Amino acid sequence: MPELPEVETVVRALRPHVEGSELLRLEPLDPAFQGLEGELPLPAPVEGLSRRGKYILFRVGGRLLVVHLRMSGRLLWGETPPEGRVRLALRFRKGAVFLVDRRRLAVVEVVDKFDRGLGPEPFGDLSWLPEALKGSRMPIKGWLLDQRKIAGIGNIYAAEILYRAGIDPRRPARSLTGEEARRLAQAIPQVLKEAIDGKGTSLSDAEYRQPDGELGGFQLKLAVYGRAGEACPACGTPIARVKIAGRSTYFCPKCQR
DNA sequence: TCATCCCTGTGG
């Protein structure tokens, strides 16, 4: 479910609640998380809350509590447990962070050092991109989804970014011209920032929520994702859907070449 | 570089 914009939205919303607050205890409500509590020297203040790619990092007592929401995880802030399958609670004096996860795919662990082999964040100077694409025969869509190459892009935003850049998602990465690669390098941070401004994408109300339970807003601005058969906003051509690397991929066959 | 699997729920 959550890609970078959703994870960033979650981190920004939780930060004022947890940063500098004392984490009192970790309650595993799902057996998979038993034993996690012993890994942290509690109680201890949360020294920092940050995001790297799609990972959420709580710095506590010199260690890192790492959360990845995968497809269906949510982090909600509240005083009492929310509806749904609550798997873990991080208790503070004034409330708690609840991990809700319908599919039980979310991952939580405690580490001393965070190293997942992630590629660079998709912001700032992306002038390295054109050169990086040259080595790969992967479809450009698959390349964008590979977290080792660039961190944080998922299935929705890969589609939206390639639409914005006017590039066919099936093209081998190394077939992009310098001009196309530069368009891509522009589209990546543009689309992601717009999605963060929109507080993320909630496609169905069963999935992504902000920590206060509200839906995101960017689903209203999606140009192609989930819109197979609908008219391209620019040219009216029906949006096509194909599978790339096992994932549904949406694009405009006329605008994206 | 690709299928397969993890897990559960929903929608066609």
Added chain:
DNA sequence: CCACAGGGATGA
């Protein structure tokens, strides 16, 4: 009933 779902680790 089966296909599919916003992610990613794994092994061929």
